[in-house]
Amino acid sequence: MPKDIYGLESLDFFVFDIRYKADGKPLPVMKRRELAENYGFTQVKLFGEFAIEKAPAEITEIIRELGKTEHEGVVIKDPEMVLQPIKYTCSESNNADLRHAFRFYNDSGRDYMFPRVVREGFQSFEWNESEEELRERCLRLGESILRPMIQSIREVENNRRISEDVRIRVKNRDTIDRFRSYLERLGVDVVFSEPERVGDEYLVRINKVNQSTTDKTKSILEGQLWS
Amino acid sequence: MPKDIYGLESLDFFVFDIRYKADGKPLPVMKRRELAENYGFTQVKLFGEFAIEKAPAEITEIIRELGKTEHEGVVIKDPEMVLQPIKYTCSESNNADLRHAFRFYNDSGRDYMFPRVVREGFQSFEWNESEEELRERCLRLGESILRPMIQSIREVENNRRISEDVRIRVKNRDTIDRFRSYLERLGVDVVFSEPERVGDEYLVRINKVNQSTTDKTKSILEGQLWS
Numbered sequence: 001m002p003k004d005i006y007g008l009e010s011l012d013f014f015v016f017d018i019r020y021k022a023d024g025k026p027l028p029v030m031k032r033r034e035l036a037e038n039y040g041f042t043q044v045k046l047f048g049e050f051a052i053e054k055a056p057a058e059i060t061e062i063i064r065e066l067g068k069t070e071h072e073g074v075v076i077k078d079p080e081m082v083l084q085p086i087k088y089t090c091s092e093s094n095n096a097d098l099r100h101a102f103r104f105y106n107d108s109g110r111d112y113m114f115p116r117v118v119r120e121g122f123q124s125f126e127w128n129e130s131e132e133e134l135r136e137r138c139l140r141l142g143e144s145i146l147r148p149m150i151q152s153i154r155e156v157e158n159n160r161r162i163s164e165d166v167r168i169r170v171k172n173r174d175t176i177d178r179f180r181s182y183l184e185r186l187g188v189d190v191v192f193s194e195p196e197r198v199g200d201e202y203l204v205r206i207n208k209v210n211q212s213t214t215d216k217t218k219s220i221l222e223g224q225l226w227s
Numbered sequence: 228m229p230k231d232i233y234g235l236e237s238l239d240f241f242v243f244d245i246r247y248k249a250d251g252k253p254l255p256v257m258k259r260r261e262l263a264e265n266y267g268f269t270q271v272k273l274f275g276e277f278a279i280e281k282a283p284a285e286i287t288e289i290i291r292e293l294g295k296t297e298h299e300g301v302v303i304k305d306p307e308m309v310l311q312p313i314k315y316t317c318s319e320s321n322n323a324d325l326r327h328a329f330r331f332y333n334d335s336g337r338d339y340m341f342p343r344v345v346r347e348g349f350q351s352f353e354w355n356e357s358e359e360e361l362r363e364r365c366l367r368l369g370e371s372i373l374r375p376m377i378q379s380i381r382e383v384e385n386n387r388r389i390s391e392d393v394r395i396r397v398k399n400r401d402t403i404d405r406f407r408s409y410l411e412r413l414g415v416d417v418v419f420s421e422p423e424r425v426g427d428e429y430l431v432r433i434n435k436v437n438q439s440t441t442d443k444t445k446s447i448l449e450g451q452l453w454s
Contacts, residue, residue, distance in 0.1 A: 086452060105348070110341045115453060117340075118332065121376035122447060125384075134377070138369030139362070146365050149348035157352075220349060225313060226342060 015041040017081075026081040049079060059088065060127065067092040091137065094119055095144040103148035104162060104210040106217070117141065156217040163209045169201045176204055242268040244308075253308040276306060286315065287354065294319040318364065321346055322371040330375035331389060333440040344368070383444040390436045396428045403431055 015036040018027045027035065029049075036043050050058045055076070062074060067090035076086040094116045101112040124137055152162050170176055176195055183190050183206075193205035220226065242263040245254045254262065256276075263270050277285045282303070289301060294317035303313040321343045328339040351364055379389050397403060403422055410417050410433075420432035447453065 125380045142365030142369035
C-alpha cells in the first residue's frame with residue numbers, strides 16, 4: 001500500500017542484497033553495505049547488529065518504536081546471509097494494511113486479511129500482553145476491519161463509486177499514455193488527471209475504481225443476498 | 228457449530244418446508260405449519276407475520292433479543308413462498324462462530340471469516356450505530372478473532388494438541404464402531420470415550436484433533452515462517 005513516510009518525492013531504487021552472478025550466493029550484510037555505499041546506491045536503514053541472545057528484546061523494542069510512526073517493520077538478516085531473512089511487521093502497519101484493504105473489501109479483503117490477523121495473534125502471544133494491551137489490540141483490529149468497510153457502504157449509498165487515488169511521476173509524457181493503455185488493456189477502470197509539471201518530472205493523479213466492491217455493495221444495498 | 232441452546236437432549240427433525248413432489252413448489256408458510264402440526268412434526272418457532280413496511284423494525288428488534296442469548300438468527304420467509312427466504316444472523320452468533328473458528332484458525336479460520344466479517348459491517352451500517360455501539364462491535368469482533376487464536380497458541384506451547392469435543396447419541400452400540408471406522412477412513416484423528424448409558428441411548432464423547440492448527444502453530448513456535 002502507498003506509504004508517505006519514507007520522505008521520497010518520487011521513485012527510488014534501494015539495494016537490499018548483492019549476489020554472485022554464477023551461483024546466486026549473497027554477499028555478507030556488511031560487505032554488501034560497504035560496496036553499495038562506495039557506489040552511491042541507496043540502502044535501507046541499518047538498526048544494528050545484535051548477538052542472537054539479545055536480538056529478540058532489541059528487535060521488539062525497535063518494532064514498538066517503528067509502529068508509532070506506522071513504518072512497516074524490519075527485515076532480520078543473518079550477517080553471513082546463510083539463514084533465510086525474516087520479515088517482521090509492526091501491528092500498526094498490519095492494521096494500516098487492513099484499513100486499506102477493507103475499504104475495498106470485495107476487491108482485496110479476503111486473502112489479504114488472514115495472514116495479517118494471524119500475525120496479530122502471534123505477536124500478542126510473543127509479547128505476553130496484559131489484559132489491557134490485548135483489549136486494545138482487539139479493538140484496533142476490529143476497527144481496522146469494520147470502519148473502512150462501513151465508510152465504503154455509506155459512499156455507495158450516496159451514489160459514489162469506491163475508488164482510490166494513486167500518483168505516478170514520470171520523466172516523459174509518452175509514458176503516461178503508455179501506462180494508461182496498459183491499465184485499460186488490463187481492464188482496470190481509471191481516470192487520469194492532467195499531468196502537472198513538478199521539477200523535471202510530470203505528476204499524474206490516477207483515480208482507480210474498485211468495481212467489485214462498488215458493485216457488490218450496491219447489489220446488497222438493493223436487496224441482493226451475499227453469495 | 229454446536230449450540231446447547233435449543234433444549235435438545237439428542238437429535239431431532241425439524242420441518243422447514245413442504246414441497247409438491249411433482250414440481251418442487253413449496254406450500255405457503257401457514258399451510259405448511261398447519262399440516263406439519265397435524266402430523267406431529269417439530270417446527271422452528273414462528274415469531275410472527277409482519278406487513279412489509281413494518282418488517283424491518285420488527286425483525287431488528289427480534290434479532291437484538293435473540294442475540295442476547297446467542298441464538299443464531301431468523302429466516303425471513305415470504306408467506307406465499309414466492310420470494311427467496313433470507314437468513315439473518317445475530318451479531319452475537321457471528322461472533323460465537325468466529326470464536327469457534329479461530330480456536331482452529333488454520334483448519335477453519337480463513338473462508339469462515341470473510342462472510343461473517345462482512346455481515347458485521349453491513350449490520351452496523353443498517354442499524355446506523357452510534358460511535359459507542361460501533362466501538363463495542365469492533366472490540367467484539369477483534370476479541371472473537373484474537374482471543375481463541377492466542378489460547379490455541381498457548382495450548383500448543385504447553386505441548387497440548389488443539390482439539391474439540393463433540394458428543395453423539397446412538398440407540399445401537401454397533402453404530403459407534405461404524406461411525407469410528409467412517410471417521411478413520413476420512414483420515415480424521417479421533418479418540419472415542421467409553422459409551423455411557425443415558426435412558427435408552429448411548430452417549431459417546433469424541434475428541435477430534437485439529438491437526439492443521441496444531442502442526443502450524445507448533446512449526447511457527449519452533450521458528451518456521453508463515454507461508
